[in-house]
Amino acid sequence: GIRSIPGAQAGLALVLESLTIPGDRVLVESPCYVGALALIRTLGREAVPVPVDRNGLNPDRLASLLQKGDAKFLFTVPTFHNPTGMTLSRARRERILALTRAHGVTVVEDDTYGDLRFIGGRTPSFRSLPGAEHVIHLGSFSKSVAAGLRLGYIIAPDAVLRRLALVQEVHTIALPTLSQAVMGHFLDSGGFRRHLVRIRKALRERRDAMLEAIQASFPKDAEVTEPKGGMHLWVVLPEDVSALDLHREAISHGLGFAPGPLFFPDGRGTNCLRLNFSTHAPSVTREAIERLGGLIHARPGVPAPKELP
DSSP states (O other), rough: EEEESHHHHHHHHHHHHHHOTTTOEEEEEEEHHHHHHHHHHTOOEEEEEEEEEETOOOOOHHHHHHHOOOOOEEEEOOSSSSTTOOOHHHHHHHHHHHHHHHHTOOEEOOOGGGGGBBBSSSOOOOSSSTOOOEEEEEETTTTTTTTTOOOOOEEEHHHHHHHHHHHHHHHSOOOHHHHHHHHHHHHHTHHHHHHHHHHHHHHHHHHHHHHHHHHHSTTTTOOEOOSSSEEEEEEEEEETHHHHHHHHHHHHHTOOEEEEEHHHHHOOOTTTTEEEEEOHHHHHHHHHHHHHHHHHSSSOOOOOOOOOO
């Protein structure tokens, strides 16, 4: 079945409050969406990190953690992962489905960025694959339409939805019918499809501008993801660069990014940062990345950029 929710974050909160109790362990990607980590901690649950590599969540590491048998569910952002921008392949999704099903562990899939693909074809969601009866799918229009539109949906087995509904009704009493009606008309009229064409084009242009500026302005040994959709990319800087120190300096210069340790349950990612390419025009992004690159090169131990001939 399907049920309206005020955004994917609210959906995750419903799942946590309905299916877990304080002290329960929840498997999360490492790095993981910072809002999910904050929610899990606030509700008194324990976030257990599952490493992510350049191809997304690592099934081998997941298998090892599942052997312990105490995880309540796996939370994942498999398509245009926040913060790295990577997308989990179909083969990995199928293996993760099989592993979690064998251990009786629910998969909670956040597909907030799924509509924002601007290169290639869409990867099937966990929920759309065979053997996905244990998957809870979260969707939202907050990224694809407007951040202020707190409207999304949850797809889950009917028995699960009934449990979620009991908690949701206590929290909200009633769901906002006006925003649902407006969004329904936007979908039925074809306006949403036309809007996606425009926003995907803009995101592609903004991503390209950021990648080009990073290549020109950041240290040559910096590692950068190249997402095919979504809003974010992930930068791994030389090991002796502190993202937290850089962040404090960047803020004083009117620049912003999310430092890596925010996205790790155990505080790793000290030399990593997440950049959002969706918010500014390409010209503004290029200038900001050039300035940020200057701050990085000014850090102790980072070579100065070579002069162009």
